[in-house]
Amino acid sequence: MARRLNIIRWLEYNWATPAYGGWVLIGIALSFFGAATNTMAGWLYVLSGTIFALLGLNMVDAGKNLKGIIIKRLPIYPVHAGNDLTIILSVGNATGKLKILIQIQDEIPAFLGKPVIHNLESLPPRQEIQLAAYIPTEKRGVYHWEYIILKTAAPFGLFYASRLCKIPAKATVYPQILPLQSCPLIEDIGNEELKQQESRPIYYSATExxxxxxxxxxxxxxxxxxxxxxxxxxxxxxxxxxxTTTSGREIIICLDNSGKWEEDDFEKAVIAVASLYCYSLRRQLNVRVWLADMGLIHGITTVMETLAAVKSGVNMTASIPELPVIWVSCHSEKLNSLMPGSRCFLFTKPPFPYPGIVYNREESLLKQLQQPI
Structure with a gap:
């Protein structure tokens, strides 16, 4: 059975394969031809020949209808989780003939949903159109896919012809950014730094x-x-x-993505890090992000793309910065090795009191990031 399906699939993608109506007409034509050979009735030969000609015409035209169609992808711009990805295809007809009844199927990853299907009634010669699809996103990630399927049964719907087009695509979904109005984790470290700056010469603030x-x-x-x-x-x-006077202040947000994490906890941790980073940027602080396997990174695009793709369970190969940090982790073993003045956002209860927040699954992440330490 599987072998038969593979043969039919090969015929569809390299030539054409009968639709249900095509199989019915093939059966009728064979019946007429069999009756004609028994009775020698000419009109039966004519009927069977006409049906076979109709089938042959559809089989040839279905393949021709897909020739000369050029598909290009427009850039897919990154979005944050919860927003829609915009996927735009540019479809052109490079021939001088009208193309009709074409289905274009974009094979997006299953994580993003079902394949996107566009149905074209007609595509005029030497013209180009754009087809847009809006894909809702729920989870961060970097998604890759390659194939677009062109399919038609024109002109009579008796034979299907499909063609695979290899057009690589990449879609980046950044982590969700929480609308923080305040954040003691950031502000507490910032206040300590500000006190240190107040003792510096006045000219440091002259350029603010x-x-x-x-x-x-x-x-x-x-x-x-x-x-x-x-x-x-x-x-x-x-x-x-x-x-500004904040240009000398540095905030380092550490995401300890080493070891074993609960999947939902790790996603919340990534959202927390992304939200803290963007909040620090709004405060015009000099902020960087540290990962257990990559070390320090900075720059809004670099940070967001890295957080979109970051995974847990890696080995810690980077050294912890020798500065006060915001430590986001599900492990408490490293707390003793953090510099004085550090703060933590832990997904497990520490064995001893430490300045910071312990994540509570019963409360919203937004509320917890804004609560006093």
Missing amino acids: GVTKTIRPYRYGDAFRLIHWRTSARMGELKVRELE
């Missing part, structure tokens, strides 16, 4: 609010920093990079 440079807008930049006059002149968004 002064524009250091104008640079292109990056995802996550505050809109109040946009320099509208320069943006209008250059034709793209430009933002001011300011000299």
Whole structure:
């Protein structure tokens, strides 16, 4: 049975295979032909020949209908979990003939949902159209897929022809970002650093609010920093990079992705790290993220792409920074090795009191990140 299905599939993707109606007509044509050989009735030969001609025409035209169709992918821009991915295909007809009744099936990963199907009634010659699909996302990740299937039964629906198009795609779903209004984990460390800065010479704060440079807008930049006059002149968004007293302060958020994690806990930990990172950026703090297998990373795009793909259960190969950090982990063994002034967000109860938060599955993550330490 499996061998027979493989043969039918090979015929469909390399030539054409009969649809249900096609099999019925083949049976009728064979019956007429058998009756004609027994009775020598000419009209039966004509009927069977006409049906076979109709079947042959559909079999040939179905394959021809898919020739000359050019499909391109437009870039798939990253989104945060909970938002829709926009997948756009550009479909062109490079021939001088009208293409009709075509189905385009984008084989997206099962994690993103069922294959996306577009049905085209017609595609005029030498023209190009765009087909958009909006895929809801629930979980972070970096998703790869390759194939698009073209399928048609034109013009009579008696034979199906399908063709595989290898067009690689990559979609990145960043972790969800929680709308933190306050965060004692960050602010507590920030306040300690601020006290240290107050003892420094006055000229350190003399440049606060002064524009250091104008640079292109990056995802996550505050809109109040946009320099509208320069943006209008250059034709793209430009933002001011300011000299502030916070530029010397450094926040390091450590995600201990080593060892064994509960899957749901690890997803919450990644969301927490991403939210803390974006909150620190809004506060204009110098913030970096540390991972057990990668060490320190920085930059909004690099951090978000790394957090989208990060996995638990790795071996710890990077050294813990010798600075006060925010330690996000399900293990408490490393607490003694953290620098004084560090804070923790733990998914297990520590054996001794330590400044920070212990995750409670009964409360929302947003509420816990904003609660006092």
